[in-house]
Amino acid sequence: MDSQFLPLKLGDIIDTTFRLIGRTIVRNLIIAVVFMGIPVILVTLASRSFYSQIGSEIDIMSKLSSALLLWAGWILFSIASLLAEISICVVIGGELISRTLTVREAIQELFYDKWLYGIGQALLKGLVLAGGAIAFGIVIAIMGVVAAAGSFGAKAVAGLFIVVAFMVFFSFMIFFLIRWAFSLTAVAVEPLGPVAALKKSWNLVKGNWWRTFGILVLLYILTGFAVGIVSTPITFGGMWHVYKNFFSILGSTGGKLSPGQLAQFQRSFGPEIGISIGVSSILSMLITPVFMVVMYFDLRARHNEFPSEETAAGTEPSPATPA
Amino acid sequence: MTTAAVLGFIIVGTIYAYGLGIFGFIAVAVHGIGGSGTASTGQTFVDLLSEKAILTKAPIRLSIMVSEFIFMLVPTLWLIRRWHTRSVAAYIRLHKTGIKEILLAVSASVLFFPVNAFLSDLLLKGLDFPDFLTRINSEIFTSYNSGEFFWVILVVCVTPAICEETFFRGYVQRTFERTLGAKSIIITGILFGLYHMRPINLVSLVILGMIIGFFFYRSKSILPGAAAHFTNNFIAVLTLYRYSDGRPRVPYMSGQFPAYLVIIGIIGTAAVIVLYYRTTRQNFGQNTARQSETAPEAT
Numbered sequence: 001m002d003s004q005f006l007p008l009k010l011g012d013i014i015d016t017t018f019r020l021i022g023r024t025i026v027r028n029l030i031i032a033v034v035f036m037g038i039p040v041i042l043v044t045l046a047s048r049s050f051y052s053q054i055g056s057e058i059d060i061m062s063k064l065s066s067a068l069l070l071w072a073g074w075i076l077f078s079i080a081s082l083l084a085e086i087s088i089c090v091v092i093g094g095e096l097i098s099r100t101l102t103v104r105e106a107i108q109e110l111f112y113d114k115w116l117y118g119i120g121q122a123l124l125k126g127l128v129l130a131g132g133a134i135a136f137g138i139v140i141a142i143m144g145v146v147a148a149a150g151s152f153g154a155k156a157v158a159g160l161f162i163v164v165a166f167m168v169f170f171s172f173m174i175f176f177l178i179r180w181a182f183s184l185t186a187v188a189v190e191p192l193g194p195v196a197a198l199k200k201s202w203n204l205v206k207g208n209w210w211r212t213f214g215i216l217v218l219l220y221i222l223t224g225f226a227v228g229i230v231s232t233p234i235t236f237g238g239m240w241h242v243y244k245n246f247f248s249i250l251g252s253t254g255g256k257l258s259p260g261q262l263a264q265f266q267r268s269f270g271p272e273i274g275i276s277i278g279v280s281s282i283l284s285m286l287i288t289p290v291f292m293v294v295m296y297f298d299l300r301a302r303h304n305e306f307p308s309e310e311t312a313a314g315t316e317p318s319p320a321t322p323a
Numbered sequence: 324m325t326t327a328a329v330l331g332f333i334i335v336g337t338i339y340a341y342g343l344g345i346f347g348f349i350a351v352a353v354h355g356i357g358g359s360g361t362a363s364t365g366q367t368f369v370d371l372l373s374e375k376a377i378l379t380k381a382p383i384r385l386s387i388m389v390s391e392f393i394f395m396l397v398p399t400l401w402l403i404r405r406w407h408t409r410s411v412a413a414y415i416r417l418h419k420t421g422i423k424e425i426l427l428a429v430s431a432s433v434l435f436f437p438v439n440a441f442l443s444d445l446l447l448k449g450l451d452f453p454d455f456l457t458r459i460n461s462e463i464f465t466s467y468n469s470g471e472f473f474w475v476i477l478v479v480c481v482t483p484a485i486c487e488e489t490f491f492r493g494y495v496q497r498t499f500e501r502t503l504g505a506k507s508i509i510i511t512g513i514l515f516g517l518y519h520m521r522p523i524n525l526v527s528l529v530i531l532g533m534i535i536g537f538f539f540y541r542s543k544s545i546l547p548g549a550a551a552h553f554t555n556n557f558i559a560v561l562t563l564y565r566y567s568d569g570r571p572r573v574p575y576m577s578g579q580f581p582a583y584l585v586i587i588g589i590i591g592t593a594a595v596i597v598l599y600y601r602t603t604r605q606n607f608g609q610n611t612a613r614q615s616e617t618a619p620e621a622t
Contacts, residue, residue: 018330
């Protein structure tokens, strides 16, 4: 049974998030590295192979297999990130109901059924959004063809309509993304299947769309800064070889790069990209799922899903300001 | 306290980073960067970059100065009032201190500068960083007449001495200190280095941040650190003070520092730190006693 959880103000959400990060950082880091470590290495190796073949004389089959390997690496990385996020959400959800889970327990819960539901909700969400994008694309394409055959006036009207349609389309995409923002969290924290999780997220955000949108934007901006200042020197160090190569070429040519030199520079990419993305992703994974779970609990509290008692037994205290 | 310090650092850092970006963009757009954006006949890519660097330095300097006050200083002072105490001046330790401590802090800054420059040069050489890019990169800190020189001092020396010191030492280190004590010097020094987002200067900035933090911690006053920060930046601006034809006005400071000067710098800085420690050991007990009497702080 969930303990009581009161609706939080913005300051309390941020404060609770940071306290939970501090309490769970070691466990979450282990989870992130366990799941994402090998895919990062795979992407690194695949990037090295892919980029080294840019502009080279190697046969097309080799290039194609490098591209496929890189693509497979990114797919594996995406799945690993999803699994890591679910596990971390399980840990954080446990903390919020005063249940301290170890890494092993969180991973056991993940592989009981949550991994399947997590992938299921991601696929469902992706299909719906991709379907909408494709349908929109078809409408725009038809309009474009019709307009091309028409007069100048018709082309102008069609052009204006396309611009407005794009704005409406992106607004709808953002609307749906926010309404379904917590479907993965729902799978992780509660025993819900993919469809039920999507419905739960939809209903929780209902009536709180603008508040949720604003807080998510703010938290992602803060996370971006925090991750950025830590990952910048790490990425720089990891890409030292790339930068050195670039500056050497720049210095020797006085700032003029020939196409051949540009290709040579691009071929020096590869492992560094994998390292930099891996570091940033792992650092983000320590923060993002935490505030998503906190906001999930806040939304549930706003929908009166917790028993109303006078004392908040076993819950995270919500001070007005950090001490 | 640790949460408040980290949270405060991230919140103010984010406000400043985005505020500077937006304000800088608007300033450059309003000012106009001139030219067609493409090279004219005979003009190389380097010439184009140099031209744009010169054209945009005025609005960028203005945006840096305004942004530090509006997006760094103001939020920091607001956070202190909101989260800690109404006695902001007492919290950031804005009070008089011995002239000896300020002079020692300034000396340490002067002595450390060659070491700072050596570390940066080492990394630049390791990267094969071209000289023309270094010149373009430092154009914003370069002045060619006395009026511009004083303007650059205001932007690059005075403003960070007030705003960054209030934020990093006055708030972040002060808040960390309440639970971590002397370890706050190391953590704040690292955050100071990371915040500047200049990987090439990361090591020297972290060390400089720790030295300034040490002065703040030992003196229980923000003034020596602010003086040291001002001095470090002033020397940097002085080395970039040039005649209109590009010749340095202070020639012996504008090239690479010789090895003996770097060694003297290391030894001298260490000696000053030891001397500072001894000087403030006598004051330390008196200062903490005075602080606890006069600075009621919210919990």
